[in-house]
Amino acid sequence: MSRFLSNYSDTTVTLIGFVIFFTLFVLIVMRTYSKSQKSVYQRLAQLPLDEVKNSQKEDAP
Amino acid sequence: MQQEIRYDDRIVRQFLIAMVLWAGVAFLVGIWVALQLANWKFNFDLEWFTFGRLRPLHTNAAIFAFAGNAIFAGIYYSTQRLLKTRMASDFLSQFHFWGWQLIIVAAALTLPLGITQSKEYAELEWPIDIAITIVWVVFGVNLFWTIARRREKHLYVAIWFYIATVITVALLHVVNSIEIPVGLFKSYPIWAGIQDALVQWWYGHNAVAFFLTTPFLGLMYYFMPKAAQRPVYSYRLSIVHFWALVFIYIWSGPHHLLNSAMPDWAQTLGMIFSLMLWAPSWGGMINGLLTLRGAWDKLRTDPVIKFLVGSVTFYGMSTFEGPILSIKSVNALAHFNDWIIAHVHGGALGWNGFLSFGMLYYLLPRLWNTQLYSKKLAEYHFWFGLLGILIYYISMWSAGITQGLMWMAINDQGQLIYPDFVETVNRIIPLYWVRVIGGTLYMIGFLIMVYNMIKTIQNRGTLEDEKAMVPTFVSLEPSPQESTHRRLEGLGTAFSVLVFIAVFVGSVISIYPVLNIHRYVPVTVSVEPYSPLELLGRDIYIKEGCYVCHSQMVRHLDFDVIRFGNPSKVEESMYDRPFQWGSKRTGPDLARVGKKYPDLWHYRHMINPRDIVTDSLMPSYPWLAEKKAEYDQLPKRLRVMKSLGVPYSEETVEKATEIARKDAQAIAQSLRDQGVTDDNLAEKEIIPLIAYLQALGHKVKGNPNVSLSK
Numbered sequence: 001m002s003r004f005l006s007n008y009s010d011t012t013v014t015l016i017g018f019v020i021f022f023t024l025f026v027l028i029v030m031r032t033y034s035k036s037q038k039s040v041y042q043r044l045a046q047l048p049l050d051e052v053k054n055s056q057k058e059d060a061p
Numbered sequence: 062m063q064q065e066i067r068y069d070d071r072i073v074r075q076f077l078i079a080m081v082l083w084a085g086v087a088f089l090v091g092i093w094v095a096l097q098l099a100n101w102k103f104n105f106d107l108e109w110f111t112f113g114r115l116r117p118l119h120t121n122a123a124i125f126a127f128a129g130n131a132i133f134a135g136i137y138y139s140t141q142r143l144l145k146t147r148m149a150s151d152f153l154s155q156f157h158f159w160g161w162q163l164i165i166v167a168a169a170l171t172l173p174l175g176i177t178q179s180k181e182y183a184e185l186e187w188p189i190d191i192a193i194t195i196v197w198v199v200f201g202v203n204l205f206w207t208i209a210r211r212r213e214k215h216l217y218v219a220i221w222f223y224i225a226t227v228i229t230v231a232l233l234h235v236v237n238s239i240e241i242p243v244g245l246f247k248s249y250p251i252w253a254g255i256q257d258a259l260v261q262w263w264y265g266h267n268a269v270a271f272f273l274t275t276p277f278l279g280l281m282y283y284f285m286p287k288a289a290q291r292p293v294y295s296y297r298l299s300i301v302h303f304w305a306l307v308f309i310y311i312w313s314g315p316h317h318l319l320n321s322a323m324p325d326w327a328q329t330l331g332m333i334f335s336l337m338l339w340a341p342s343w344g345g346m347i348n349g350l351l352t353l354r355g356a357w358d359k360l361r362t363d364p365v366i367k368f369l370v371g372s373v374t375f376y377g378m379s380t381f382e383g384p385i386l387s388i389k390s391v392n393a394l395a396h397f398n399d400w401i402i403a404h405v406h407g408g409a410l411g412w413n414g415f416l417s418f419g420m421l422y423y424l425l426p427r428l429w430n431t432q433l434y435s436k437k438l439a440e441y442h443f444w445f446g447l448l449g450i451l452i453y454y455i456s457m458w459s460a461g462i463t464q465g466l467m468w469m470a471i472n473d474q475g476q477l478i479y480p481d482f483v484e485t486v487n488r489i490i491p492l493y494w495v496r497v498i499g500g501t502l503y504m505i506g507f508l509i510m511v512y513n514m515i516k517t518i519q520n521r522g523t524l525e526d527e528k529a530m531v532p533t534f535v536s537l538e539p540s541p542q543e544s545t546h547r548r549l550e551g552l553g554t555a556f557s558v559l560v561f562i563a564v565f566v567g568s569v570i571s572i573y574p575v576l577n578i579h580r581y582v583p584v585t586v587s588v589e590p591y592s593p594l595e596l597l598g599r600d601i602y603i604k605e606g607c608y609v610c611h612s613q614m615v616r617h618l619d620f621d622v623i624r625f626g627n628p629s630k631v632e633e634s635m636y637d638r639p640f641q642w643g644s645k646r647t648g649p650d651l652a653r654v655g656k657k658y659p660d661l662w663h664y665r666h667m668i669n670p671r672d673i674v675t676d677s678l679m680p681s682y683p684w685l686a687e688k689k690a691e692y693d694q695l696p697k698r699l700r701v702m703k704s705l706g707v708p709y710s711e712e713t714v715e716k717a718t719e720i721a722r723k724d725a726q727a728i729a730q731s732l733r734d735q736g737v738t739d740d741n742l743a744e745k746e747i748i749p750l751i752a753y754l755q756a757l758g759h760k761v762k763g764n765p766n767v768s769l770s771k
Contacts, residue, residue: 017570021308025305028300028301028304029301032297032300032301033297037297041296041297041300042292042296044215044217044218044296045286045292045293045296046292047143047213047215047217048139048142048143048217048219048282048283048286048287048292049286049287049290049291049292
């Protein structure tokens with residue numbers, strides 16, 4: 001553990017960490033923006049507005 | 062099949078009213094402390110009302126009382142409607158409400174009394190820390206229980222932000238508040254020096270992130286579409302915004318410790334991640350503003366939209382400025398002065414304040430079943446508030462940059478152009494008065510809102526919980542056709558675990574190595590622990606909130622070194638519980654003040670600073686020469702310190718009171734020899750405090766050229 005910690009700021013470790021996290025980020029973005037998801041997210045975006053149909057007072061005042 | 066349910070609107074009304082009450086307190090104390098900085102006489106020479114004690118009251122009231130109650134009001138309102146179910150337990154909701162108000166009252170009583178841990182935004186002592194933990198757990202249980210009972214399969218993005226808030230605030234509070242009690246109102250943290258500094262700013266920075274940002278973003282994602290009557294501009298962007306923000310924010314704490322004795326790698330880590338925050342923060346801001354596409358005309362007529370747009374705009378400004386301030390060279394200019402104060406208030410008054418007010422104007426007519434008394438007054442509120450923030454922001458920005466440049470100014474001979482610290486303070490006092498004007502305008506706007514609110518409530522209709530038709534049963538099981546993230550956001554527990562992992566990974570990587578610094582850096586110097594008398598003095602220093610105006614961290618910057626002395630090293634504060642590196646210099650740094658002046662200088666300076674430094678802003682502390690120090694508590698305090706690793710001998714612990722009194726007699730005698738007339742001087746608080754100040758910078762033995770810092 002001491003050896004690991006003493007090399008903690010080593011640039012190789014930093015680079016590996018960066019590659020892992022950046023790859024993960026790119027995958028999330030690709031997945032989120034894939035065309036097949038479009039209709040799903042459009043429906044989810046409507047959730048706060050959906051309540052209006054179910055509620056008595058939402059638009060009242 | 063549908064069934065009728067009623068949402069719990071009573072709890073929302075309660076939190077809204079509490080929000081307004083505590084906002085009044087926070088703003089009023091804010092103006093008061095602003096006056097104290099413009100003219101020291103506003104300290105009134107009373108110990109309960111000095112800047113050192115009131116400033117923590119102001120910050121705690123603004124963050125946890127005003128913003129806290131605003132968050133809870135918004136969360137309780139939107140969660141029920143987004144999940145199409147009533148809160149799981151009315152009892153837990155009420156427990157949360159009354160428990161939180163009790164905590165605020167406890168804070169309002171203890172902070173002016175000097176009962177504090179001196180850790181910024183975590184000043185409250187251990188019994189209140191335990192109460193916060195219990196109330197927060199109750200809130201979390203109620204929220205997750207409601208999520209489990211929901212009648213809407215998918216969790217809207219606002220709910221994700223609430224989940225991240227609950228989980229991360231719990232983690233931050235527990236880790237930063239691990240302390241050993243030494244009495245009902247006194248404790249020492251288990252972390253010391255650099256470890257305490259890093260844990261504290263991991264907490265402090267992320268209190269801003271997960272108490273003042275993520276829940277408010279959740280509210281933005283709910284109330285912006287509601288007010289504009291349009292779905293959020295890009296739901297996809299909100300997903301990327303959420304995960305990027307939650308993952309990146311947690312790493313950025315070390316940017317509060319740039320150019321300090323913190324290891325370089327940690328400083329660089331904090332700086333890089335702060336710069337990376339630009340992207341998700343602006344992604345969120347753009348998403349919020351573009352939600353108004355096609356509805357910008359409402360900006361002219363709808364006060365709710367006005368406040369929400371103002372709020373998101375200030376969010377954009379603050380999150381643009383924050384990363385800039387995290388660049389080491391910019392931070393060298395901005396840190397310890399009023400530029401940071403400007404930055405903080407742009408976020409607090411603009412982002413948090415305006416969003417809370419926009420939400421209030423949206424909820425008032427709906428919760429009290431009536432119409433808003435006056436849109437015109439709401440408009441006035443907006444313009445008074447906006448003008449107040451701008452005046453505040455510009456004045457403090459100017460004050461900070463002016464003072465920062467004066468601190469940095471060095472002539473051709475390598476000498477400071479403004480060697481007297483007080484000169485750099487007095488130069489900006491006119492701007493402190495301008496700040497008072499800004500704060501007062503904001504307060505006037507707030508009072509207009511209170512009047513509007515009272516008149517609206519006076520015209521209320523029947524108060525009843527809102528009815529809604531919801532599905533009788535909704536299967537929460539994921540279906541095989543669903544995408545990974547869509548399935549995930551339908552699984553509250555799995556989603557929460559992922560959020561926890563995201564914040565946990567960043568936390569461990571950024572703070573774990575520093576918590577173990579002794580395991581991999583060879584120690585070549587020895588540090589003498591504080592004597593019993595010095596420790597007692599240190600506790601008085603903490604009680605009076607001296608850290609609010611005085612840092613104990615000479616940065617690795619030429620102009621700091623020329624002004625104050627050798628740069629601070631990690632080992633110097635290795636026994637400091639809590640650390641006292643500070644975050645603001647309204648007065649000079651004290652890391653090297655030990656033995657710089659005689660005891661009599663300190664005595665006279667404490668009784669009346671103007672006797673020594675004519676233009677000083679510092680409050681007078683006459684009670685220090687009247688109140689008796691708690692010598693009898695010393696054995697208990699030293700024993701706790703010893704249990705935490707401070708190398709006190711058993712004999713020192715047992716005879717701590719005796720040793721301290723003996724040391725105090727020597728200081729008291731020397732003061733009497735120089736004309737101070739008080740036969741019982743050794744028993745007074747001022748003596749241990751002088752002993753502590755004289756010890757600063759004189760505790761390191763051995764080879765001072767080899768430092769743990771590098």
